[in-house]
Amino acid sequence: MYILIADDHPFTLQGTKSFVESYGYKVSDTCSNGIAALNLIRLHHPDIAILDINMPGLDGLDVAKKVQEAKLKTKIILLTMHKEMTVYKKAKEYGIYGYILKEYAQTELQKCLDEVKIGNRYLSAFLEVDLIVDNSRLDHALFALTLSERKIIELISQQKTSKQIAELLFLSEKTVEGHRSNIIEKLGLPKEKNTLLKWALQNK
CATH class of the missing domain: 1.10.10.10 (Winged helix-like DNA-binding domain superfamily/Winged helix DNA-binding domain)
Structure with a gap:
């Protein structure tokens, strides 16, 4: 099981790498922008790529879209601060396997990796509440x-x-x-x- 991590914040990148390795997974590559992430995915075909959404070059969603279009086997996990329904919908459209919030990564990252590893999808439990509230607001507005x-x-x-x-x-x-x-x-x-x-x- 090989994992790539991409984040443009050095501390977050190193922190995520340390967490992932402490769970017994092997980190094959790290990088700080979306273009490098996509190139490394194409080159090394990691099993899982953990991507930040906001990155220079290509953002995490762009990378997920290109991975989907190229039918690459790498499963994408987005590690993000975005709680907006529209961002999540776009991520879902691009076939991502995991969507977790940075503020709860320490709590959820291991569970997310374990689920994605066996082919399941994982949505942050903390995000689900926000999305349900967002949805009900939208339904109410349309009504x-x-x-x-x-x-x-x-x-x-x-x-x-x-x-x-x-x-x-x-x-x-x-x-x-x-x-x-x-x-x-x-x-x-x-x-x-x-x-x-x-x-x-x-x-x-």
Whole structure:
């Protein structure tokens, strides 16, 4: 069982390496950026790669995506501070095997490695709570919207302009703008440029 670790913070990198080795695993490579991580994965085919998400060159998600596209056998574990549902969804889409939070790595890393080693996937127990809360908030927000407003959100996520939406739904552009204001209000979004488009793209 060979493991690669990539993190751009030297202390975190060394700390993670020490933990992994103390669990009886062999660390074959360490590096501090995503490009080096991807090259080493292609070169040495480690069984598992533990990647930070925020790294120079390529981030951990980029590396996971490229590993998936190249159908490489290396199983990816993301070690991160990100608790956002959108980031986790993207990681899941790229076939990652483990997703654990840095602040709880000492508690969860060994369990995660043991699970991934036998082909199981592992999601941080501390993250699950946040994701469930995030999901229920999203469900509640969508429930507050009318059918017309949901349709408009759907079209916004397809990057349609107010003029295009008005034409598609046989409404006036002013009515669509009114709906947009109501949706922003109901979702509690900041009143800034493209706020609804950003939200729609993140939650579509």
